[in-house]
Amino acid sequence: MDTTTTTMIGSGENELGELLGTLQGHARPVDSIQISRDAKGRLLIVSGSNDNTIKIWEEQEDGSFKVRTLRHWCSVESVHMNRDANGRLVIVSRSSDNGDIQIWKEQEDGSFKVRILKRDGRFKVRILQDGLGWINAVQMSIDANGRLEIVSGSQIGNIEIWQEQENGSFKVKILQGEIQGDEGAIFTVQMSRDANGRMVIVSAGLDGVIQIWQSQKAYLGLLGLL
Secondary structure (H helix, E strand, O other): OEEEEEOOEOOEEEOOEEEOOEOOOOOOOEEEEEEEEOOOOOEEEEEEEOOOEEEEEEEOOOOOEEEEEEEOOOOEEEEEEEEOOOOOEEEEEEEOOOOOEEEEEEOOOOOEEEEEEOOOOHHHOEOOOOOOOOEEEEEEEEOOOOOEEEEEEEOOOEEEEEEEOOOOOEEEEEEEOOOOOHHHOEEEEEEEEOOOOOEEEEEEEOOOOEEEEEOOEEEEOOOOOO
């Protein structure tokens, strides 16, 4: 992991709002980005790029950004971050090589340990069907017990829910979309929980339809192509 410091470049204002500046550091296009704030209200940004890196941009008191770089083995096409009970970063990413999911966990010394969720049975991941298809998007949360919950959307129209078990293994559940195959490809997923603690997942993709999943039943929103 490399650590550097950078400052925002340029600023401006137009009728749509004020541009605070730009952050430079990636050598190739950025495919995915997420923003959050720390306890002091300072910006925290995670980005994944075709330059085979994940960058963590942390705003400092003087307005500059400390940049930590996690080096991947191929292009990073989707990233999502959260914090565990100890306040340490957990980042989930999806790479371009085979669609496997990577889990990056910050250690006490600030370094990161990476774990790969293979969809061929490694790490005791239980696969419920064959032909799962390429993963296009991931999102994750941490449950009340500190265990990871990861939701992924695939190229063939399925949603996968990965739930970390007490022994560190993962169990995966498959939700089949209304349209299967490439025509039902899912490009983005988001998840939350309702007042009763039940998981709610929203997905969208190639067919232009937003699907809302709750209690293992999918409701198709009447939203056409935008």
